[in-house]
Amino acid sequence: MPSKKIKRVGILTGGGDCPGLNAVIRGVTKPALDNGLTVLGILDGFEGLVEGKAMELYNKDVSGILATGGTILGSSNKGDPFHWPEEVDGKIKIINRSKEAMRNYDAWNLDAIIAIGGDGTMHISHQLSQMGMNVVGVPKTIDNDLDATDLTFGHDSAVYVVAEALDRLHTTASSHHRVMVIEVMGRYAGWIALNGGLAGGADVILIPEIPFDWEAIYDKVLMRNMMGKRFSIVCVAEGAKSKDGTMIMKGKDIKRTDPIQLGGIGEYVAKKISENTGLETRYTVLGHLQRGGSPTPFDRILSTKFGTQAIQLAIKGQFGKMVALKGNEIKSVRIVDAIAKQKLVKKTDQGVLAAKAVGVCFGTKDL
C-alpha cells in the first residue's frame, strides 16, 4: 500500500551538541521545502516537544549554516519525556510527560519528526514510535559509540581538535622535557582517544575498553626517557580506568537518565606518573572544545548526506528507521536495532593494531 503523502515535518536536535548538526538541519530542510513540505524546528530537543517550543523553518533560516558549529535549534540532554525530573517539595520526582509530547505532535499537525541525536535520543525516539509517532533518526555524537553506523557525524571534528591539541602539546612537551597528559571525551567508548591519539602521535593511549596497569605506563615513559626521547604524550579517555580501579566521576546530575559526569582521570594519571617516575608532568583537559566550532569537511559531507537521506526516508514513509553509514553508502537501520548495542573499541580493531605497530602503549602487556 503506498504510504500517505506527508506534508509537514518536525526536526529536533537532542543530547550533547556537536559540529555538523546545522549541516543536517540544512540537509533536511532545503529538500523538504523544495518538495512542498513545511518544516517545524522544535527547540531544545525533546524539551521543546514536551513544552511546546518550536519555530517554522524557512530557506533563510538554514542558509549559511553549513559550516557553523552548535545547533540553531538548541539542544538538551535532560528533556526525556519518559523520565522528566520535576521538583516537588524540594525533592526531584521523575514523571512521564510523553502524552504531552504526543499532544504537541498532533497539535502541530506533524506527519513525522526527524530526530538528530545519539543513543539517548534514539531510545526516546523508539519509545515515541511505539506510541504511534512517525520518527526518522539521524546518528550524531562525537563519541562514535553507536554500533549501527560505521561513523556518527561530529566524531571526525572532535578527532581533529584532539590531533591539533596534541600537535601543540608536542612542541611544549619537547621544549621542557615533560610528560603531557591530555584528557579527552568519549564517555564509555575510547574512539576519540584512540583516533585522536593516533592522529596526534600519542605515546600512550588509555581507553575504557582496555583497563591499564600503572607500571606499564611508568615503564613506557621512563624507557622513552632512557632512549633520549625526553618527553611523552599520554592521551587518556575520560572513561579510562586502571585494572585495580574504577572510572573517575566529577559529578552526578540526577536529572539525566545517565546521571554520571565523567572527568578527573587526566589529573590523576599525571599525578601518579609524576610521583612514580620523578618526571615533570602536566595535564590538560580538552573538554567542550571537542564539541564546539566548525565541522570538518568530512563531517559537513556526512551530515549533508545523512540529512538529505533522512528526509527521503520520511517522504517514503519509512518510519522507525535511522540513517546509517555502511562502508561508503548511506543506508537505513531500524531504530530499535540501533539502540541495541553500543559500539566499543575492540582489542582487534585495526586502529589498535596500527597504534601498537608504531609503538603506542595501551597501558597493558596483555595486548
Ligand SMILES: Nc1ncnc2c1ncn2[C@@H]1O[C@H](COP(=O)(O)OP(=O)(O)O)[C@@H](O)[C@H]1O
Ligand atoms: N538509555 C536511555 N534510555 C532512554 N533515554 C535516555 C537514555 N540515555 C539517555 N537518555 C535521555 O536521552 C536524552 C539525550 O541523551 P544524551 O545521552 O545526553 O544524548 P544523545 O542523544 O547524544 O545520546 C536525555 O534526555 C537523556 O536523559
Ligand SMILES: O=P(O)(O)OC[C@H]1O[C@](O)(COP(=O)(O)O)[C@@H](O)[C@@H]1O
Ligand atoms: O556536556 P556535558 O553534559 O558535560 O556532557 C559531556 C558528555 O557529552 C559528550 O561530549 C557527548 O555525548 P553525547 O553525544 O552522547 O551527548 C561525552 O563525550 C561527554 O561525556
Ligand SMILES: [Mg+2]
Ligand atoms: Mg548519549
